Amino acid sequence: MSAPRPAAGLSDAAERAGLALMRRADPETAHGLALRALNLRHAAGLSPERGPVTGPGLARRVFGLEFPNPVGIAPGFDKNAVAMEAALAAGPGFMEIGGVTPRPQAGNPRPRLFRLTEDRGVINRFGFNNDGMEAIARRFAAWRDSGAPNAAGIVGVNIGANKDSEDRAADYAAVLTRFAGLASFFTINVSSPNTERLRDLQGRAALDALLAGALEARDRAAPGVPVLVKIAPDLDAQGLADVAEVAMARKLDGIVATNTTLARDGLRSAQAGEAGGLSGQPLFARSTEVLAELSRLTGGSLPLVGVGGVASVDQARAKLEAGASLVQLYSGLVYGGVGLAARIARGLSTG
Numbered sequence: 001m002s003a004p005r006p007a008a009g010l011s012d013a014a015e016r017a018g019l020a021l022m023r024r025a026d027p028e029t030a031h032g033l034a035l036r037a038l039n040l041r042h043a044a045g046l047s048p049e050r051g052p053v054t055g056p057g058l059a060r061r062v063f064g065l066e067f068p069n070p071v072g073i074a075p076g077f078d079k080n081a082v083a084m085e086a087a088l089a090a091g092p093g094f095m096e097i098g099g100v101t102p103r104p105q106a107g108n109p110r111p112r113l114f115r116l117t118e119d120r121g122v123i124n125r126f127g128f129n130n131d132g133m134e135a136i137a138r139r140f141a142a143w144r145d146s147g148a149p150n151a152a153g154i155v156g157v158n159i160g161a162n163k164d165s166e167d168r169a170a171d172y173a174a175v176l177t178r179f180a181g182l183a184s185f186f187t188i189n190v191s192s193p194n195t196e197r198l199r200d201l202q203g204r205a206a207l208d209a210l211l212a213g214a215l216e217a218r219d220r221a222a223p224g225v226p227v228l229v230k231i232a233p234d235l236d237a238q239g240l241a242d243v244a245e246v247a248m249a250r251k252l253d254g255i256v257a258t259n260t261t262l263a264r265d266g267l268r269s270a271q272a273g274e275a276g277g278l279s280g281q282p283l284f285a286r287s288t289e290v291l292a293e294l295s296r297l298t299g300g301s302l303p304l305v306g307v308g309g310v311a312s313v314d315q316a317r318a319k320l321e322a323g324a325s326l327v328q329l330y331s332g333l334v335y336g337g338v339g340l341a342a343r344i345a346r347g348l349s350t351g
Contacts, residue, residue, distance in 0.1 A: 027113040027114060027115050028113045031113070035083045038083050038087065038090070039082070039086045041086070042085065047086065049089055049342055051068075051089055051149060052069055052088065052091060052092060052094075052150075052345075053068070053091040053341075053345040053346055053349075055069070055345070055346065055349035058070065058345060058348060060325065062254075062325045063185065063228075063254050064253075065226065067154060068093045069091075069345040069348070070093055070320070070324075070327060071092050071093055071326075071345045072092050072093055072154075072326060072328045072341075073094075073328065073330070073338075074096060075158035075187070075189075076099075076126075077330055077333060078095065078097050079099070079130050080097070080135070080139070081143070084140075084150075085149075088150035088155075090338045090339060090341060091339070091341050091342025091345060092341035092342070093326075094153065094156070095153075095156075096156040096158050096187060097140070098130065098157055098159065098187075098189075099158040100130055100132075100158065100159060101132065101162045102132065102133050102161075102175055102178075103162050104131050105128055105130055105132070105163060107126045107127035107130075108126060108129075108194065112127070113126070114276075115271075115334065116267065116280065117269060118268045119282050120280050120282075120335055121267070121280030121331065122278070123272075123274045123275075124194070124260070124279070125193075125194045125274070125275055125277070127195060128162075128163065128194070130160075133178045134178070137179055137182060140155075140183075141182055153184075154184040154185075155183065156186065157176075157179045157182075157183040157186055158189050159171075159176060159186055159189060159214075160175075160195065168210075169210050172213065172214050173213050173214060173216075173217035176214060176221065180225070183225065185253070186225065186226070186227045187228045188211065188227065188228065189259070190230070191230050191231050192259060192260075193232070193260060194277060199232055202235065202243065204242040204245075207229070207242070207243065208246045211229065211247075211252060215251075227252060228252065228253055229255055231243055231255060231259065231290075232259050232260075232261070233258035233261045233263075233283065233287050234262055234263065235290070237293075240290065240297065244294055245297075247302060248301065254303040254304060254305060254325075255294055255298075255305070257324075258283070258287040258291070259277065259307075260277025260283065261278050262278070263282075266282070279308065279309070280309055281311065281331075283309045284309025284315060287306070287308025288309075288318060291304060291319060291324055292322040292323055294323065295322060295323025296323075303325045303326075304323050305325070306319030306320070306322065306324030306326070306327045307329075309331070310329050312344070313347030316347075316348060317348065320348075329341055
């Protein structure tokens, strides 16, 4: 017999109190503490949910996978696969770990994460800091084999390349191969602004060659597992058209729109001038425009994942109406807590 769920009001109050405390800490330190607190809360049986939120109108089949609800946690929240069970127990329909590179990588010097409280945004310049594919895959496999209630849940792997790699295409293929049999889907991240010249891989010829190699690795090691590509919001009209054409020609399974932006228009926060990628509310309008344009360019034939500034039911619904099949949250969790995914999923239910 499962333990009773804690009262929603108590859980919400505790989450608000925890968020207030963590905002006093350095953002990156606070993020690490939040992951630990999430695991401890789950281990103590205090999670307000026991798994993905379900309800009328929420379930959907996208790129061959059955999602219990369309609201996911974006990569960056759990880079190193240390809180997957607890995160899925908080109510999202899926999550994505990473970005993962072949070799462990320290990333850029700290500080490298900044809250833009007045703008409800976040700037990061992490630089793909992660434990490397071997350590993360072992952790992932142990969880899949654990028999935990959510161990069969939908978890994708966001793939990056090492900063000093001489063959970035080979890096993507290596990580994909290592996570074969573990990942529910793969996302080829060519749009982080924090790894030098990574965004150059979004150019038509480079992207086509990269995706060809990744799909070949998928067909060899993990046949049938969906492969998506994550793009930047800063592409111009021709760049977006090129991405759409390459994705359709290569029969990619989907596009994630979008990563963070280098734009700084209209910001008020004191830290707005920090280098790195901007996410959160300032990104919402542009990322949604890109999403809608990709939907138009692909004729609705390619599943799209809408990311960027989702922090409410209305914003999630706007992404879906713009052409997304699924949405993801990251910066919204900084201000709304991990329970935000469940609240949005419930708000989207037609029941």
